[in-house]
Amino acid sequence: ELIATSPAPEQDPLPSWNEGSTKSAILDYVTAVTNPDSADFIPIDDRIATFDNDGNLWSEQPAYFQLFFAIDRVKVMAESHPEWKDTMPFKAVLEDDMAGLISTGEHGLLELVMATHAGMTAIEFESIVDDWLKASKHPRFDRPYNDLVYQPMLELLTYLRAHQFKTFIVSGGGVSFMRVWTEDAYGIPPDQVVGSSIKTVFEYDNGQASIRRLAELDFIDDKAGKPIGIHKYIGKRPVFASGNSDGDLQMLQYSADNTYKSFQLYLHHTDAEREWAYDRDSSIGRLDKGLDEAAAKGWTVIDMKGDWNVIYPFQVD
Amino acid sequence: ELIATSPAPEQDPLPSWNEGSTKSAILDYVTAVTNPDSADFIPIDDRIATFDNDGNLWSEQPAYFQLFFAIDRVKVMAESHPEWKDTMPFKAVLEDDMAGLISTGEHGLLELVMATHAGMTAIEFESIVDDWLKASKHPRFDRPYNDLVYQPMLELLTYLRAHQFKTFIVSGGGVSFMRVWTEDAYGIPPDQVVGSSIKTVFEYDNGQASIRRLAELDFIDDKAGKPIGIHKYIGKRPVFASGNSDGDLQMLQYSADNTYKSFQLYLHHTDAEREWAYDRDSSIGRLDKGLDEAAAKGWTVIDMKGDWNVIYPFQVD
Ligand SMILES: [Ca+2]
Ligand SMILES: [Ca+2]
Structure with a gap:
C-alpha cells in the first residue's frame, strides 16, 4: 500500500477552517517544521502532538x-x-x-x-x-455523544498525521472510558490516549486472565498532571499542544519550552448558536488564565464562531 | 515513500535464527495471522507485540x-x-x-x-x-552495554513491524533509563516503552518547564505488574508476548487468554560459551515456573544455543 505523505498543493487540508490568521498560523507552522531545508525542521520521531479531549475534540456541555x-x-x-x-x-x-x-x-x-x-x-x-x-443521546442534539466531535479538529488531526506527526490525546477524562471509542472517532489508538485512571489488579484463574478495576484513584491527568502524564506515557515533549481550558495551561507551557519551534493552540468557545459560548466564568472548561497567557505569549487562539465554518461531521454537506 | 509490507519470499527475514521448530513456529504464526484469507487473521490495529527487555532483548549478566x-x-x-x-x-x-x-x-x-x-x-x-x-563498557565483552542487544531479536522486531505489528517493550527496568536508547537500539519509540517508574512533579518558572524526578516509587512493572502496565499504557491485550523469566509469566498468561490466535515466547539462556546459561536457580532472570508452564501450555521456548547462530550484532559477518 502507498501512504500519502502530503496532500496535493491545490487541495485544502482544512476545509472546515475559514481563511484567516488561525488557519494560516497552523499551515505555516506545519509547513516550516516539515521542510527539511528549513531551520525549523523537526525530525519525524520528534513530531509529537497532544490534544485535550473534552471541549477540544468533542463538546463538553451542558456537562462532561x-x-x-x-x-x-x-x-x-x-x-x-x-x-x-x-x-x-x-x-x-x-x-x-x-x-x-x-x-x-x-x-x-x-x-x-x-x-x-x-x-x-x-x-x-x-x-x-x-x-x-x-x-444514549445528547440532550440538545439528540444524537449519539460521539457524533459531537469537531469536524475541524478531525481535519487537523488528519493533516498533522499526513505530515508524520504522532497524535495523542492528553485528557483529564478517564483513559479507559476514552479508549473504547477514540480509535474510531479520531484515528487515535488506545496506546496514544493518556488520561486519568484508577488502580487495577491482575487476576488469573485456570487460564482466565483479567484486569479488575479498583475503586482507588491512580492518576489525575489534569493541570500539572498533564505534563507529568505526557512524561510518564509519551516520554517526549510535544511540539504541538492543543487545549481549551486552564486545565491545559501547564501542557501548553511544557510544550512551549522547547528546543524545537513549537505551537500552542487554544480553542475558545465563542459560538452560542452552533455550539456553546463560555470562558472565564464557566464551571466546565473554564478558560481564564489561559486566555491571558495566550495573549501574552502570542499563542494561537481559535475563535470557534469566526474560524470554523462547520462544527460537527453530521453538518458537513 | 513506499513501505515494504513483506519481504520478498526468497529472502530469509530471520537469518540469525537456525532452521528448526522455533523459527518455524514464529514464521507460521505471523503468516497465519496476517493472511486476510485465514481464519486466524488479526486486524492491523490489534497486532500488539510486547517484549521484556533485560535478558530478552539485551543481556542481563553478570548483573542488570x-x-x-x-x-x-x-x-x-x-x-x-x-x-x-x-x-x-x-x-x-x-x-x-x-x-x-x-x-x-x-x-x-x-x-x-x-x-x-x-x-x-x-x-x-x-x-x-x-x-x-x-x-561505559561491559566487564566481559569490553563494549558499550547497548552493543549487547540480541541480533536475532532485532530481526524478530523488524519482521513483526514489517507485518504491521506494533512493538512495545514491557520491562521491570526503569522506563526513563530505557527510553534514552531504546529508539536507536530497537526502533521502539519512547511512548512504546512501558517500565517501572518513580513519581515526578512539574515545575514552572518564568517560561522554564521541567519534570523533576522524586525519590518515591510510582509503579513496578514486573510479574502481575506487567499485565497491569500493559492495560495502563497500551490499553490492548498483546497477541504476541516475549520474555525470559518468571517475571514475564503473567504477561504471557495475559496474552494467551486471547480472542485472537496468540503467541507466547520464552527465551531460555542455554549458551554459557557465547552468552550465559542460567534458568531455575538464577537470582537474575530466574526461569522456573515459566519453563513448566511453557511445557504444559505448548508455548515456544527459544534454546539460545541451538536456535541462534549469532548473539550480538557485532558478531554478524
Ligand atoms: Ca478540555
Ligand atoms: Ca527479563
Missing part, C-alpha cells in the same frame, strides 16, 4: 459526557442498590437534581465515578461504555 | 545493566557524599563488595536507585544516562 455516562449508570444500577434512594450523591442523581449533585463537590463526584467505573473487569467496563454510547 | 549504571553513578557522586563511605548500601558499592550490596536486599537496592535516579530533572537524567552509555 463522561458524567452523563456515570449518571445513566447510576440509574441502571439503582435497582440493585435500594440504599441509593436516600444516600447522596446517588439520591441527587436519581432525582435528576443536578444542583444537588454539584453541591456534593469533588468528593461526591468521585463517589459517583467509583460506584460506576470500578469493581468490574476491564473487558466488562469497555463493553458497558460501548453499549452506553450506542444507546 | 541498570545496576551497573547505579553503581557507577554512586562512585561519581561519592565525592559530594563523604558519608557514603560508612553507610550501606553505598559503602558496599564503593568497596566493590557485590555480596555486601546484595545482602542489603530489596531495601538497599531501592536506596541505591533513589540516590542515583531521583532529584534531578528528566532532561538532566536523560543526559546522565546518555553520557554513561557512551563512556
